[in-house]
Amino acid sequence: MQSADPEHFFETDAAQEKRHRRAAKAGNKYGNPISLKSKILAAVPDPRSPSSALLVAESAGAVRLVKLNEPEDTKTAYRGPTAPVCSVAVGGPHAGTLFAGSWDKNVWSWDLASKAPGRKYVGHTDFVKAVVCATVGGKHILISGGADKKIMVWDISTGVRLHTLQDGAVNMLSIQDLVVDHASSTESEVSVISASSDPHIRRWKIRLDGWEQVVETSPDAPGTDRRTILEHETTVYKLVLDHDSDEVDLWTSSGDGTTKCLSRMRNFTCEDTFHHGDHVRAVAVTEKWVITAGRDEDIKFWDRTSGKLHCSLVGHYDEVTELVVLRGPGGSGDRVCSVSIDGTVRTWPLEKAGLDAALEEQEKPAGEDKKEVGGEDLLSAEEEAELAALMDE
The missing domain is CATH 2.130.10.10 (YVTN repeat-like/Quinoprotein amine dehydrogenase)
Structure with a gap:
């Protein structure tokens, strides 16, 4: 007989304490929680409703639309990957394409409006941890970073990989995040900043015909090069x-x-x-x-x-x-x-x-969790039962 119950396996005292603490904390309603069925690893605003909706990356292998004003409606999902999705971005013409980096080493895409699957960008040899979109030379590009220590630049429309960026001087570990620096970009050159599992932050200049890592004079040691921000x-x-x-x-x-x-x-x-x-x-x-x-x-x-x-x-x-x-x-x-x-x-x-x-x-004392307004309890019958069960435990 197989079991997934952690109590059926050896656990340290610290692990048991953490599990019990989280179980006791799980029922709270702070922040008006919207509960999904898997871990959430990333999120971006939905450009169609930027003030009230999110697109979230789930460990169950999907990107899900979450409407904050309609918390019960979480059925809209973009599916395809069979491994966790750990990064998400929106871009392409008219910001109409959804991109997701997955543990399966690929970047997936969908039409944002129809949910129809689009092109798959294949080239990384490990988890795709970060994805961002940009425009350079009039062309829409996708930039992805992976646990394989590589940053890849893709032509969104054709799926062709344009460049692979790596730091040849300072060992670059797994990419954790990417951001487009519009303040330093031009029409023909996009500026990107990357973060990784090493403490170094790197800056890159990307063109259609090539790329380069930004190397500047160190502010702390004039006359010496500064390849990274440390x-x-x-x-x-x-x-x-x-x-x-x-x-x-x-x-x-x-x-x-x-x-x-x-x-x-x-x-x-x-x-x-x-x-x-x-x-x-x-x-x-x-x-x-x-x-x-x-x-x-x-x-x-x-x-x-x-x-x-x-x-x-x-x-x-x-x-x-x-x-x-x-x-x-x-x-x-x-x-x-x-x-x-x-x-x-x-x-x-x-x-x-x-x-x-x-x-x-x-910060209310525990005894004040239950309040009455106009003679009516703020706790529903279901919440009353949940509270009683927790107290019994």
């Missing part, structure tokens, strides 16, 4: 370009437990550091906040001006893998979404009053 101690998981800033600075999150702001005006040297603690898998920035999340499951909001921690919100019960800022019409209704290995999508306010209210709700 501000972290270990893996850099996420890169975000701050378009709310005139300088379009680069924000990073790392396994060394920090998020950093790298100043473009200072040749991408560190200007600010936020000590989240544990592996920081995701970072998002707004005019007011720096938001960090990762292995410790909490969502931390930092005051961007003072650098002080404003609040830390709980909700997820496993590692957070992505943060996505969604902009409402005219700036109203802005919010940030977090996705996690726990299989939930959660939404958090960005205005200070909303954050303070969420924090106050989470």
